[in-house]
Amino acid sequence: MKDFAALFQAIDQSTKTTVKTAALAGYFRTASDPDKLWTIALFSGRRPKRAVTTTQLREWAAEAAGLPLWLLEESYPIVGDLAETIALILPPPSAIANKPLHQWITDLKALASEDLDTRKAHILAAWDQLDTAERFLFNKLITGGFRVGVSQKLMTRALAQATGQEEPAIALRLMGNWTPDTTTFHALIEAQDNGADLSRPYPFYLAYGLETAPEELGDPADWQAEWKWDGIRGQLVLRGGQHFVWSRGEELVTDRFPELIAARDFLPPGSVLDGEIVAWDGTAPLPFNTLQQRIGRKTVPKKLLRDAPVVFLAYDLLELEGRDLRDAPMAGRRAALEALLAPLPNTAPVRLSPVIPFDTWADLAAIRAAARDARAEGLMLKRRSSPYQVGRKKGDWWKWKLDPMVIDAVMIYAQSGHGRRANLFTDFTFAVWDGDTLVPFTKAYSGLTDEDFGKITAWVRKNTRQRFGPVRQVAPELVFEIAFEGIHESPRHKSGLALRFPRMSRWRQDKPASEANTIDDLRALLTAYS
Amino acid sequence: MRDPVLTFTPNGIYCPAGDFHIDPWRPVDRAVITHAHSDHARAGHRRYLATPGTAPVMRHRLGAIDVQTLAYGVPQTIGGATVSFHPAGHLPGSAQVRVSVGGQVWAVSGDYKLGPDGLSEQFEPVRCHAFITECTFGLPVFRWRPQSEVADEINAWWAANAALGRVSMLGAYSLGKAQRLLALLDPSIGPILTHGAVENTNAVLRAQGLPLPATELVTDAHSAKTHPRAIVIAPPSALGSAWARRFGAASTGFASGWMQIRGIRRRRAMDRGFVLSDHADFTELMTAIRETGAERIFPTHGYTDIFTRWLSEQGYQAEAVPTEFGTEEEEA
Numbered sequence: 077m078k079d080f081a082a083l084f085q086a087i088d089q090s091t092k093t094t095v096k097t098a099a100l101a102g103y104f105r106t107a108s109d110p111d112k113l114w115t116i117a118l119f120s121g122r123r124p125k126r127a128v129t130t131t132q133l134r135e136w137a138a139e140a141a142g143l144p145l146w147l148l149e150e151s152y153p154i155v156g157d158l159a160e161t162i163a164l165i166l167p168p169p170s171a172i173a174n175k176p177l178h179q180w181i182t183d184l185k186a187l188a189s190e191d192l193d194t195r196k197a198h199i200l201a202a203w204d205q206l207d208t209a210e211r212f213l214f215n216k217l218i219t220g221g222f223r224v225g226v227s228q229k230l231m232t233r234a235l236a237q238a239t240g241q242e243e244p245a246i247a248l249r250l251m252g253n254w255t256p257d258t259t260t261f262h263a264l265i266e267a268q269d270n271g272a273d274l275s276r277p278y279p280f281y282l283a284y285g286l287e288t289a290p291e292e293l294g295d296p297a298d299w300q301a302e303w304k305w306d307g308i309r310g311q312l313v314l315r316g317g318q319h320f321v322w323s324r325g326e327e328l329v330t331d332r333f334p335e336l337i338a339a340r341d342f343l344p345p346g347s348v349l350d351g352e353i354v355a356w357d358g359t360a361p362l363p364f365n366t367l368q369q370r371i372g373r374k375t376v377p378k379k380l381l382r383d384a385p386v387v388f389l390a391y392d393l394l395e396l397e398g399r400d401l402r403d404a405p406m407a408g409r410r411a412a413l414e415a416l417l418a419p420l421p422n423t424a425p426v427r428l429s430p431v432i433p434f435d436t437w438a439d440l441a442a443i444r445a446a447a448r449d450a451r452a453e454g455l456m457l458k459r460r461s462s463p464y465q466v467g468r469k470k471g472d473w474w475k476w477k478l479d480p481m482v483i484d485a486v487m488i489y490a491q492s493g494h495g496r497r498a499n500l501f502t503d504f505t506f507a508v509w510d511g512d513t514l515v516p517f518t519k520a521y522s523g524l525t526d527e528d529f530g531k532i533t534a535w536v537r538k539n540t541r542q543r544f545g546p547v548r549q550v551a552p553e554l555v556f557e558i559a560f561e562g563i564h565e566s567p568r569h570k571s572g573l574a575l576r577f578p579r580m581s582r583w584r585q586d587k588p589a590s591e592a593n594t595i596d597d598l599r600a601l602l603t604a605y606s
Numbered sequence: 607m608r609d610p611v612l613t614f615t616p617n618g619i620y621c622p623a624g625d626f627h628i629d630p631w632r633p634v635d636r637a638v639i640t641h642a643h644s645d646h647a648r649a650g651h652r653r654y655l656a657t658p659g660t661a662p663v664m665r666h667r668l669g670a671i672d673v674q675t676l677a678y679g680v681p682q683t684i685g686g687a688t689v690s691f692h693p694a695g696h697l698p699g700s701a702q703v704r705v706s707v708g709g710q711v712w713a714v715s716g717d718y719k720l721g722p723d724g725l726s727e728q729f730e731p732v733r734c735h736a737f738i739t740e741c742t743f744g745l746p747v748f749r750w751r752p753q754s755e756v757a758d759e760i761n762a763w764w765a766a767n768a769a770l771g772r773v774s775m776l777g778a779y780s781l782g783k784a785q786r787l788l789a790l791l792d793p794s795i796g797p798i799l800t801h802g803a804v805e806n807t808n809a810v811l812r813a814q815g816l817p818l819p820a821t822e823l824v825t826d827a828h829s830a831k832t833h834p835r836a837i838v839i840a841p842p843s844a845l846g847s848a849w850a851r852r853f854g855a856a857s858t859g860f861a862s863g864w865m866q867i868r869g870i871r872r873r874r875a876m877d878r879g880f881v882l883s884d885h886a887d888f889t890e891l892m893t894a895i896r897e898t899g900a901e902r903i904f905p906t907h908g909y910t911d912i913f914t915r916w917l918s919e920q921g922y923q924a925e926a927v928p929t930e931f932g933t934e935e936e937e938a
Contacts, residue, residue, distance in 0.1 A: 088868070088872070089877060089878055089879075090877055091875050091876075091877065092877075141746065143746055144916075144919065146915075147745075147746060147912070147916055148746075150745070150909075150912045151745045151746060151747045151912075154745060154747070154867075154909070155747055155867055155868075155869070156867070156869040157868065157869065160867075160868055161747060164746075164747035164748075164749070164866070165746045165747055212868075225872075493869075494869070495869050495872070496869045496870075496872040496873045497869060497873070498867050498868070498869025498870055498873075499864075499867060499869065499870055500873070526873060543911065
């Protein structure tokens with residue numbers, strides 16, 4: 077655990093990518109294989125099965141610290157991290173154990189089959205053998221979420237440096253549904269034959285938002301335009317008579333979308349398609365909130381399958397007949413995709429996402445303006461000569477989204493944030509006027525600078541009306557412009573409305589609360605766009 | 607019931623029997639000042655009463671003001687009240703204020719810490735019936751390590767940077783924290799440079815005989831090239847500024863009790879955060895409160911609601927006091 081804690085500290089202390097990469101590469105050169113494997117797993121969001129609940133952790137920590145539970149609970153939102161809160165309140169350890177990372181994890185996993193008293197005794201003993209920094213990491217093993225400023229890209233680069241391989245090759249090795257229980261460091265990173273995993277997707281190529289005028293992209297003839305769908309980006313992998321569906325977050329979601337099993341009837345093994353999973357009404361996508369009912373459900377009830385059926389709108393072909401096509405130009409991949417999907421009947425759950433023909437950028441701008449009619453959220457621009465790259469890269473693929481809808485709203489509740497927003501009020505609830513009363517309609521967390529959040533935090537402290545645990549009711553005075561991508565009816569919300577991607581686009585320090593928008597203004601948007 | 611010795615007014619803490627305020631935040635006739643930090647010693651009062659250690663810095667910051675000084679432990683009668691100062695250990699010259707009216711004793715802590723820092727007069731418990739205490743770090747997640755350990759950490763960071771020929775820039779509030787850091791640096795590692803705001807305060811404190819190591823004011827003649835092994839002490843706001851650019855790709859650090867919290871440390875976007883505070887941690891607060899022997903406790907300036915509830919459960923008669931003392935993360 078010592079060297080893992082040292083690695084963590086080196087990464088956490090620096091704001092410079094080069095320093096972080098060097099620290100990580102150094103670790104990958106020297107640590108033991110099982111520790112390296114677990115480090116990769118943890119930094120890519122894989123964690124051991126939770127052996128104790130966070131509720132138990134809180135209770136045991138308060139007891140070990142000789143403090144009432146409520147005091148720990150009140151400290152948590154200020155620290156902004158439960159694992160850290162617990163690490164900080166515990167009394168100093170009586171002796172430091174020298175156990176490697178993977179051993180702590182193995183011991184933790186073994187707890188799953190023990191009774192509660194044994195688990196508790198084990199956790200308390202562990203806390204008493206770790207210093208504050210190690211305790212924090214130990215707690216993180218249980219609570220999950222190793223968000224330490226190590227992106228997949230950074231880890232890929234460090235592994236490439238440490239092993240002498242190319243970054244894209246490492247990126248591909250890290251994909252898929254491996255866990256430290258199903259592989260070894262050697263098999264995952266070093267072995268020659270790494271093709272055994274049928275399910276493995278390719279690293280997604282991600283686009284940046286277009287910030288300049290499209291004219292700056294040059295000749296329109298070099299570009300392919302498509303609708304940008306508001307669904308779930310996914311890869312459909314067909315190999316060895318099986319099919320696998322991956323979300324962009326590298327989550328295997330095959331079982332959540334059982335309709336897609338029919339893809340096996342139409343597409344040959346050795347095909348990998350990139351596209352968007354959308355709810356489908358037979359001719360066009362349904363709003364995202366229809367699809368949202370399907371997300372998070374591991375088994376799908378029949379009624380939902382009927383009300384919110386999905387299709388896969390394919391826009392790229394990454395593998396055909398078992399061959400990796402990613403280095404071929406977009407135009408070539410597109411032709412192969414169209415040829416592959418041409419014979420499919422209308423009832424197939426895989427459909428071709430159309431290419432939008434255009435001659436000038438002005439024509440395309442007019443088409444984009446009508447994106448909502450096509451139930452899209454804008455356009456995608458892809459250079460016809462572009463290969464399918466790894467990760468987020470500038471230059472060849474751009475998102476050209478519609479401008480968001482906006483509404484001016486009054487902040488009525490504030491709550492402090494997590495992680496680097498600890499002890500800052502960053503999570504707000506907003507309301508609009510309904511006659512003389514304010515009706516809450518959305519929450520928003522992002523869009524402002526740290527400096528703004530600092531000012532608002534000082535204001536919240538002085539203008540708190542009432543406290544409900546970590547939530548403060550504040551004087552209804554501050555007005556913010558809320559930007560969002562969509563609006564739909566929702567019986568679950570007090571206002572009867574729900575927004576898609578709400579965020580604070582501006583702090584309207586020029587506007588008094590009385591001049592904020594009304595519920596009727598929101599309903600007008602609902603009628604216009606839903 | 608007897609009239610309270612001190613009351614809480616929109617201008618700040620007030621003593622009706624002596625007709626004076628303690629650290630008032632709006633102009634008053636007579637202000638008793640605990641220490642020279644700007645949120646406690648404000649401009650615009652007609653008369654000030656402060657310790658001999660606080661008065662010079664206050665004059666330096668506020669200009670021509672009418673200050674009477676009163677040494678620690680010496681009682682002074684103001685109207686119907688008897689007032690005395692007692693060391694608070696927050697920074698050199700900082701004081702708690704003891705106010706006695708007709709046998710009732712109340713004490714105002716100002717800002718304080720119990721651990722010795724080598725520069726400030728050691729905190730001294732004041733026996734009283736009611737204690738008005740700050741609680742900036744009144745949560746059990748705040749517990750400080752001994753200053754010597756943090757000093758080793760800072761010197762090790764400085765030495766490592768110096769070995770690489772990289773300047774170390776350490777952000778610190780110019781009164782108090784800056785001098786405390788100066789006193790714990792190891793001058794054998796390299797030269798110690800200071801920002802003007804820090805050096806001006808140093809001059810005032812040196813004139814009072816405070817033992818600070820030799821420092822050099824940063825001028826246009828200083829750069830990463832001329833002083834590659836240097837450590838620079840500057841106000842936090844100067845660190846990201848154009849002024850700091852002369853030191854190139856320096857390693858940056860910040861010393862504060864808030865650096866205990868990882869999220870706040872990361873938000874600062876400094877290379878290193880050192881946990882070093884001029885305020886009492888949770889354990890020190892509880893020790894200080896116990897040693898006053900007071901039954902009534904008025905927490906102010908910090909997580910007052912939470913700390914008040916905790917004290918109530920510990921059997922104290924506790925009541926939170928609203929404050930206009932300011933922004934917490936700069937100077938703590």
